Amino acid sequence: MAMDSEFMFNPGDQYNTPKTLPWQDDALCAQTNPEAFFPEKGGSTREAKKICGQCDVARECLDNALETDERFGIRGGMSERERRALKNLGPQAVTIAFEKAQAKNR
Numbered sequence: 001m002a003m004d005s006e007f008m009f010n011p012g013d014q015y016n017t018p019k020t021l022p023w024q025d026d027a028l029c030a031q032t033n034p035e036a037f038f039p040e041k042g043g044s045t046r047e048a049k050k051i052c053g054q055c056d057v058a059r060e061c062l063d064n065a066l067e068t069d070e071r072f073g074i075r076g077g078m079s080e081r082e083r084r085a086l087k088n089l090g091p092q093a094v095t096i097a098f099e100k101a102q103a104k105n106r
């Protein structure tokens with residue numbers, strides 16, 4: 001059975017309600033297994049990060065996760081712990097960390 005794409009995995013909304021942000025239409029994770037983006041504690045983040053590494057809207061996704069203080073899942077190629085480390089940094093430092101992470105994820 002085909003899923004209604006409007007209700008597929010929606011980064012930035014763990015409850016899978018309809019997409020509301022323009023960049024979510026290009027979210028690569030919406031076409032994949034959402035469970036990879038919410039690994040068990042101590043579980044591998046590799047699969048999800050590899051997908052983020054190919055995602056055209058990864059920066060928008062990361063910025064949204066930082067703005068909304070998203071505490072769960074892999075977003076913009078980073079884990080919650082990695083995003084927390086960016087919390088008090090300026091935009092330039094976030095860009096450097098993001099680009100470094102994405103280069104590693106690819």
Ligand code: SF4
Pocket residue numbers: 011026027028029030037051052055056057058059061062074075076077
């Ligand atoms: S960066 Fe990762 S979590 Fe964010 S939209 Fe892209 S694939 Fe999904």
